[in-house]
Amino acid sequence: MGNVTTTQPHLEFAAPRHETVVVSTLRTTGIGVFLCLLGVLCALGFGVDVGPNVVASFTVNYATSNLVSAFTVHTEWVSIALGGLCLLLGIFLIIRPRFRFPVILLSVGFLATLFCLLMWAQRSTPDLPMSLGGFVTGSLSYATILIFGSLSGAMCERSGVVNIAIEGQFLAGAFCGSLVGSAVGNAASVDMGYLAGGVAGIAIGALFGAILAYFALRFGANQIIVGIVLVLLATGLTGYLNFQILDVYQNLNAGNVALPIGIPYLDQIPLLGPALFDQNVYAYIADVLVVVVSFALFRTRWGLRVRAVGEHPKAAETVGINVIRTRYKSVILGGAIAGLGGAYYTLGLAGGFSPGLTGGLGYIALAVMIFGQWRPYRCLGAAALFGSMFVLQNYLQVYNTGINNALLVMLPYLVTIVVVTGLVGRVRPPAADGIPYSRE
Amino acid sequence: MRVELRGITKTFGSLVATDDVSLTVEPGEVHGLLGENGAGKSTLMNVLFGMLHADHGEILIDGEHATFRGPGDAVRLGIGMVHQHFMLVPVFSVTENVVLGSEPTRFGQLLDYRKARARIRDVSTQFGLDVDPDSLVEDLPVGIQQRVEILKALNRDAKALILDEPTAVLTPQETEALFAIMRSLTKSGRSVLFITHKLKEVLEIADRITVMRRGKVVGTTTPRESSEALLAEMMVGRSVNLVVAKTLAAPTDSVLQLHELRVIDDRNILTVDGVSLDVHAGEILAIAGVQGNGQTELVEAITGLRKPVGGTVVLDGVNVTGASPRAMLDRGLAHIPEDRQHDGLVLPMSVADNLVLDQHSSPVFASFGTRKLSAVREHASEMIEEFDIRTDSSQVPVQTLSGGNQQKVIVARELSRPIRLLVAAQPTRGLDIGSIEYVHRRIVAERDKGLAVLVVSSELDEVMALGDRIAVMYEGQIVGIVDPSVGREQIGLMMAGITPQSAATLESSAS
Numbered sequence: 027m028g029n030v031t032t033t034q035p036h037l038e039f040a041a042p043r044h045e046t047v048v049v050s051t052l053r054t055t056g057i058g059v060f061l062c063l064l065g066v067l068c069a070l071g072f073g074v075d076v077g078p079n080v081v082a083s084f085t086v087n088y089a090t091s092n093l094v095s096a097f098t099v100h101t102e103w104v105s106i107a108l109g110g111l112c113l114l115l116g117i118f119l120i121i122r123p124r125f126r127f128p129v130i131l132l133s134v135g136f137l138a139t140l141f142c143l144l145m146w147a148q149r150s151t152p153d154l155p156m157s158l159g160g161f162v163t164g165s166l167s168y169a170t171i172l173i174f175g176s177l178s179g180a181m182c183e184r185s186g187v188v189n190i191a192i193e194g195q196f197l198a199g200a201f202c203g204s205l206v207g208s209a210v211g212n213a214a215s216v217d218m219g220y221l222a223g224g225v226a227g228i229a230i231g232a233l234f235g236a237i238l239a240y241f242a243l244r245f246g247a248n249q250i251i252v253g254i255v256l257v258l259l260a261t262g263l264t265g266y267l268n269f270q271i272l273d274v275y276q277n278l279n280a281g282n283v284a285l286p287i288g289i290p291y292l293d294q295i296p297l298l299g300p301a302l303f304d305q306n307v308y309a310y311i312a313d314v315l316v317v318v319v320s321f322a323l324f325r326t327r328w329g330l331r332v333r334a335v336g337e338h339p340k341a342a343e344t345v346g347i348n349v350i351r352t353r354y355k356s357v358i359l360g361g362a363i364a365g366l367g368g369a370y371y372t373l374g375l376a377g378g379f380s381p382g383l384t385g386g387l388g389y390i391a392l393a394v395m396i397f398g399q400w401r402p403y404r405c406l407g408a409a410a411l412f413g414s415m416f417v418l419q420n421y422l423q424v425y426n427t428g429i430n431n432a433l434l435v436m437l438p439y440l441v442t443i444v445v446v447t448g449l450v451g452r453v454r455p456p457a458a459d460g461i462p463y464s465r466e
Numbered sequence: 467m468r469v470e471l472r473g474i475t476k477t478f479g480s481l482v483a484t485d486d487v488s489l490t491v492e493p494g495e496v497h498g499l500l501g502e503n504g505a506g507k508s509t510l511m512n513v514l515f516g517m518l519h520a521d522h523g524e525i526l527i528d529g530e531h532a533t534f535r536g537p538g539d540a541v542r543l544g545i546g547m548v549h550q551h552f553m554l555v556p557v558f559s560v561t562e563n564v565v566l567g568s569e570p571t572r573f574g575q576l577l578d579y580r581k582a583r584a585r586i587r588d589v590s591t592q593f594g595l596d597v598d599p600d601s602l603v604e605d606l607p608v609g610i611q612q613r614v615e616i617l618k619a620l621n622r623d624a625k626a627l628i629l630d631e632p633t634a635v636l637t638p639q640e641t642e643a644l645f646a647i648m649r650s651l652t653k654s655g656r657s658v659l660f661i662t663h664k665l666k667e668v669l670e671i672a673d674r675i676t677v678m679r680r681g682k683v684v685g686t687t688t689p690r691e692s693s694e695a696l697l698a699e700m701m702v703g704r705s706v707n708l709v710v711a712k713t714l715a716a717p718t719d720s721v722l723q724l725h726e727l728r729v730i731d732d733r734n735i736l737t738v739d740g741v742s743l744d745v746h747a748g749e750i751l752a753i754a755g756v757q758g759n760g761q762t763e764l765v766e767a768i769t770g771l772r773k774p775v776g777g778t779v780v781l782d783g784v785n786v787t788g789a790s791p792r793a794m795l796d797r798g799l800a801h802i803p804e805d806r807q808h809d810g811l812v813l814p815m816s817v818a819d820n821l822v823l824d825q826h827s828s829p830v831f832a833s834f835g836t837r838k839l840s841a842v843r844e845h846a847s848e849m850i851e852e853f854d855i856r857t858d859s860s861q862v863p864v865q866t867l868s869g870g871n872q873q874k875v876i877v878a879r880e881l882s883r884p885i886r887l888l889v890a891a892q893p894t895r896g897l898d899i900g901s902i903e904y905v906h907r908r909i910v911a912e913r914d915k916g917l918a919v920l921v922v923s924s925e926l927d928e929v930m931a932l933g934d935r936i937a938v939m940y941e942g943q944i945v946g947i948v949d950p951s952v953g954r955e956q957i958g959l960m961m962a963g964i965t966p967q968s969a970a971t972l973e974s975s976a977s
């Protein structure tokens with residue numbers, strides 16, 4: 027009994043219990059295997075397949091600039107080299123399954139594969155150079171709308187309400203943006219039109235958000251169903267009004283696109299400069315929104331409360347937070363962001379409204395949000411990935427790849443399914459996501 | 467702070483949850499609120515905390531009328547509550563949870579974590595509540611999570627603290643630590659309302675005890691004037707037998723053998739880590755342990771609901787590791803699941819259908835893919851008779867039955883087949899004393915018929931009452947298997963992971 031001191035038994039509970047995580051490295055290993063497969067695909071499928079003496083040519087800068095900065099590469103050897111790189115990265119991950127940033131290696135492998143694919147696509151048309159600058163710029167244009175959408179989704183779902191109506195808010199924002207933007211643009215100046223159109227998009231998006239919030243929060247209706255109904259409503263309504271108004275008074279669908287504003291010096295950076303620092307005002311707003319929403323959600327009192335409401339509404343209620351009011355605000359705000367995204371689509375990208383022009387991007391935005399794990403910066407990366415898939419699909423249609431165009435159009439959606447089911451693994455949405463709240 | 471409730475009545479539809487309840491908590495006292503599940507304790511406390519609005523009655527704080535539109539108002543008036551199901555956000559840090567709702571900020575909105583952390587450290591040193599402000603709540607054991615809840619209330623300067631069934635998830639030693647905290651709270655002039663259905667605990671810690679039954683106050687007493695038997699009688703309304711009558715076990719052949727069983731849970735964490743057990747026919751092996759130490763996964767592995775990652779399960783000499791639940795049932799397994807409403811019954815389905823859930827396709831109850839409804843109905847009336855299930859008819863949805871009668875439906879279903887092994891997980895959780903008596907008697911009767919019985923319970927009283935041998939589980943392992951005669955104290959220490967040998971030494975050195 028001498029060496030057994032009378033320790034206070036309860037002190038021992040202060041140490042967190044040790045937990046043995048059994049399969050935590052499985053995902054990293056999986057990514058490693060996937061990288062190896064990409065490597066084999068690049069080397070054999072894109073490299074050896076085309077045979078020797080085939081070259082591919084690219085231009086770096088904007089499609090508008092001349093071809094001085096064009097360069098030519100040997101398809102087979104470069105593909106084999108990049109394939110080897112993918113293999114090395116994959117093997118590294120398989121050997122070191124505890125490596126902490128597998129997604130970075132995956133991104134590198136992804137870009138390498140993409141480049142090989144672009145070279146391969148040119149195999150029968152070597153004298154038609156491909157614009158890499160255009161590829162990047164185009165990807166970011168699509169990414170911008172997806173950023174608006176995924177931020178909207180994240181905003182709502184962080185508070186516990188699923189906003190599946192993003193597509194509808196896009197359409198409504200696109201329609202009102204074009205209508206109001208054109209009307210004000212005709213009456214006052216084109217720049218005032220862009221401002222008014224943006225405000226109109228925000229307003230109509232917020233209105234759709236408010237309708238969703240009203241049914242979901244006031245009546246506890248199924249959020250998915252209300253969301254789908256809102257998409258159908260927006261599709262039908264904008265289609266009808268387009269027929270009744272925009273088709274008749276075509277100056278109300280003027281088709282002006284906001285001009286890019288270059289940031290001096292930065293827009294001279296090859297490849298990325300024009301894409302990142304020579305965008306129009308809406309796209310800059312999207313980038314700023316990523317920073318603002320992230321800061322607001324994770325650094326402010328308001329964000330802490332929004333997240334608490336989305337994770338454990340009852341806990342929030344017991345410390346005096348008004349759950350319903352917090353959700354209303356978030357959903358309306360999320361709707362406003364999506365509405366602005368819609369306005370960007372007509373006033374900053376497409377130039378005018380046509381029925382159904384967003385073509386399901388609102389749903390892809392939800393996939394972006396999931397892939398981005400409800401975090402704005404990660405959503406940004408995910409949006410870039412999905413955006414590049416849309417451009418890739420456009421590019422591949424131009425070149426004679428031997429793949430049917432109807433199949434190519436499916437590419438972004440196919441990638442969505444693969445990414446959401448396979449690569450994302452088990453993500454953790456806010457715990458109370460989509461569950462109506464009621465006291466007792 | 468003096469808290470007074472006067473004539474509180476709250477109804478839900480036709481159910482009168484609290485009926486004209488009055489109660490006074492004096493400053494600096496621990497007031498025990500005792501009652502069975504469904505007696506109206508939680509409703510009353512939710513009214514006091516502003517979560518629910520009373521239909522009639524008034525609340526006085528230090529003699530002043532108070533009206534609560536929500537918990538925010540109650541918090542502002544100095545009432546804090548530690549809920550039975552913790553009101554903590556699992557993915558938030560301790561700091562974030564404690565300051566939520568009263569966050570210190572800079573520039574209006576920016577969270578000031580440094581200030582928050584300092585404030586938490588202040589409060590925790592003042593009351594001896596040791597926690598790391600930066601750990602995530604989901605990584606903390608429940609005992610510490612509870613401290614976070616108490617910190618949360620104190621950080622808001624609570625003068626009266628409501629603790630709703632706080633000991634349900636604690637080891638006896640953690641309970642002692644909680645009592646020490648409660649004493650330091652009352653010493654500082656705060657009052658504590660301690661809600662429980664555990665007689666021993668309320669006698670130990672409370673200054674005064676109010677007993678509720680079926681929504682009404684039966685009476686108020688002090689520990690000195692009362693005893694366990696007296697309190698139990700007040701709670702139930704008749705005298706109750708607190709011990710389970712059973713004879714010495716006569717174990718025969720080994721029925722269930724577990725060898726080095728390893729099971730992972732949904733989060734891929736190894737929660738059962740090399741468990742070896744042997745359950746004989748004619749004995750009750752009880753598994754004690756604080757909730758969440760792997761009992762759930764162990765039971766799931768035995769019953770075929772979860773595939774083990776290692777080790778073997780042998781039933782009657784046949785290796786059944788990883789067999790399907792159907793195969794296990796066919797081999798003579800009966801299972802009373804721990805969450806009866808979720809896993810044990812299909813609530814909207816009728817009593818009769820629930821009674822044949824496991825045999826609905828057997829030739830007795832179905833032929834050529836068509837159910838024999840008259841046989842099902844006949845079977846139901848037999849079971850209702852034999853197991854004394856109180857229901858209007860066998861055709862009403864099982865969810866209309868009381869908790870005790872729902873459990874009887876499960877017991878009846880599981881015992882109405884030829885079986886070899888009964889696995890009962892938390893068989894009396896949330897039941898009234900009458901039903902507890904019934905279930906216990908039934909389990910002992912099955913043992914006496916020669917069944918092998920494995921009982922899993924986090925209630926030490928139940929384990930002590932039923933077990934012929936007691937296996938204590940801690941962090942996925944069996945700390946030891948002991949005879950119930952070693953006493954509560956030692957089993958309590960084992961529940962905290964202290965092995966029988968060192969537990970025995972600790973005891974002797976303490977005394």
